[in-house]
Structures are given as C-alpha cells and as structure tokens.
Amino acid sequence: MNPTTAHPSPPTATASDPRLSRARALLEPVLGPTLKTSSFRDNLRIFVEPDQLLPALAALRDRGGFHLVELGGTDYLHYPKPSGSGKRFEVHYVLLNRDTTDRLILKVGVDPDNPSLPSATSLWPGADWLEREVFDMFGIRFDGHPDLRRILMPDQFTAFPLRKDYPLRGRGERHNFPRITRAES
Amino acid sequence: MALTPSLDNPRSPALLANNPRLLRHAGGADLPEGIQVTTLDAAVNWCRKYSLWPMPFATACCGIELMAVGASRFDIARFGAEVMRFSPRQCDLMIVAGRVVMKMLPVLQRIWLQMPEPKWCISMGACACTGGVFDTYAVVQGVDRFIPVDVYIPGCPPRPEQILRALMDMQDKIQRGGRLNGTALPEQILKEQLFEQSRSSPAARLLARQERGDEARFGYRLPGGSASLGANEL
Secondary structure, rough: HHHHHHHHOOOOOOOHHHHHHHHHHHHHHOOOOOOEEEOOOOOOEEEEOHHHHHHHHHHHHHOOEEEEEEEEEEEEEOOOOOOOOOOOOOEEEEEEHHHHOOOEEEEEEOOOOOOOOOOOOOOOOHHHHHHHHHHHOOEEEEEEEOOOOOOOOOOOOOOOOOOOOOOOOOOHHOOOOOOOOOOOO | OOOOOOOOOOOOHHHOOOOOHHHHHOOOOOOOOOEEEEOHHHHHHHHHOOOEEEEEEEOOOOHHHHHHHOOOOOOOOHHOOOOOOOOOHHHHHHEEOOOOEOOOEEEEEEOOOOOOOEEEEEEEEEOOOOOOOOOOOOOOOOOOHOOOOOEOOOOOOOHHHHHHHHHHHHHHHHHHOOOOOOOOOOHHHHHHHHHHHHHHHHHHHHHHHHHHHHHHHHHOOOOOOOOOOOOOOO
C-alpha cells in the first residue's frame, strides 16, 4: 500500500479547497467576499457573527442543499489558546450536503455577559432539542426557540454544569434530597 | 414442644419427640408427631423470607447480572424470589442495581414509598452503594444516603453468586425479625454494641469521611449530615 494514500496529508482551508469555494459562492451574498475560516484534518470551519448566523444558515439550506446534523456548544474558559472567535463560548452547527457530501461547520462566538443566539428552529425544527441541550449545559439562550426548557437536568437545577467554572462534583445538588428513614417509610 | 434457636435440628419432629430434654422445654406437653410449636413471628418470617417478590430497580449493567440471576443457570427461584414484579405495589424487596442520578432519585424514593410494608432493600453494585467511579455532580453517592438499605453487594458488576449470597443474608435478616444480628441473645446484643462502638469511634469516623468523599473540602452543602453518614445506624 502506498503510504501517502494511507495517510493523506490533512487538507487545509486554502483557496484551492473545492468545498470552500462552493461555500464561498453560497455565503458571499450574506457574509461578503472574505470568510474567516480554520481547518483541522478534514473539518472546515467558517466563523460567523451572531447577527449573520441565520442568514448564513438559510443561504446554505436554501441554495446549498445543506441540512443540520449536529449542534453543540463549547466553553473555552481554561483552554490554552483563545477560541477561534475570541469569545468564551462557541456554538457550532455541523451541516451536511448529502448530494456533494460536503460537511461544513459554522461556528459562532457567544458573549459570556449576554449569552444568547438566534434560534435555528425556524430553519430546522430538529434543532429544538439540540438547542435545549446547549441551553441546559451552557446557559446559552436561543431567542425565538418555541420551548426553551432544560432537557437533561431536572427543572429545579440552577447551574449550567458543562461550564468550565462549574466544579466537577457539583455544588452539593446531588445531596440535596430528603432522607427517608426506616421509621418514616 | 417449643423450638429454641439453639437446637441443632429444630425442625425434626422425630428428634423432638424422642428427646425428653426438648420436651421439658415445651413444658412437658406431649404433642403428636408432625406437629411443631413455634412463635407466630418466627412462622410469619419463615413465610416471608421464602416468598420475596423483588422490585428490580435496574438502571445500569448490574441489571444484566440481575437478569442472569433470574435465568436458569443461577435460578433465583431456588430461593423463592423469582417473582419479579414491575409495580412497586406488589413487591417487598427493592434491588437497586446501577447508578442513580439526581433526576432519578425522587423516582426511587417515590417507588420505595409505594412499596407496602414489610419491605427491604438491597443496594447492588459499587454505583448504588457509593456512586462508584461516577463521582460527578449528577450521580448520587450511595442510595443509602436517602433510602434505608438492608444489604449491600460490592462489585462492578457483582457476580450472580454474590446476589444469591445477598439474598440468603436478606433471608437470614428477615428470619431474625428485621435485624441481621437479632436482639434475642445477650452475646448478639454485645456484638451489636461493639459494632456500634467501632463505627462511632473517632478513627472510624475519620476513615469513613475519607472513604465517603471529600465534599466538605469544597464547602458543599450536606443536608444529610457530614460525610460520616451511617455511623449512627446499624
């Protein structure tokens, strides 16, 4: 086996990347001619601002044929390097075009002082529970979401446990229950 | 003729009938062969211990081992406990098999309260007993902090034989009237006091605090008391 085909060199987000040129053609009416991108192995990331998010997603969906396959959050609080957007939180939208098998990742930085983003449920109803999970774990609100409640943690829970400043063992929530003794039950 | 626990073979009517020493225990009453005299408590406990109906509260891989115990190779039916019921109203033995998260704990407590008396609880596996490796914000560090537990099974997950062993211990405890050491004999009371002493000594409390987690180090709230939970109970 040819070792160069077994371990191909990682593609970079260069101008010669055909996926990038296709995405640029779709996003140019929304984001302008310059895209802020990064890449790791075959992941191609495009950074957008919160107010550009919905138009960019709509352009990729309506004219590019992309659909949403994953939506998640990240907290870069103690990360050694600054995040790609420079903000503490980032929300990523993994999009897939099943005709061209292009995968794109849109990343949005979220301001920790006012963590909110526009909801993508108007474009993809399937984003409903994914955004609820990001809200539950990171406390990022999605404006326009039809039913923004906690989805994993109980409703009485007050913290956002995947934030990096939340202790791993919690703040005693797991002990905050009445104790049923043999005499009482 | 009365049965006392110290007899070698108290269930043999022939032995009792032919032994004048045993007849003296019964006040000299001469009973026909095949008749035994015992206390109602002992008879009821004997019925209870061989007809336990388990409530399998299986939340993780321990539940798979619990299913193996119900299958033919290990066959929990040999101990009269094969009637697993999935409604707590019909059960008298809860087997907590697996980790319990804080969202599940109110459900566990509610199911426990729904079970009719008399009822017992087996905490099966490392997760149910102590939280196991899941020392995170969401996982309860031992169900015995919030519901009473009679028998603990160590292991991750425990072997089916351990579950059968625990069931036999449970039967022993039920026969003795609810407490594993009983209260009848003076030496057992003494042993119980020794247990209590050793568990409440400062060294044991320190050990328990180290073993049961270091919540106090972070200033966590502990509504159930300090980390030496369980030191005041048998």
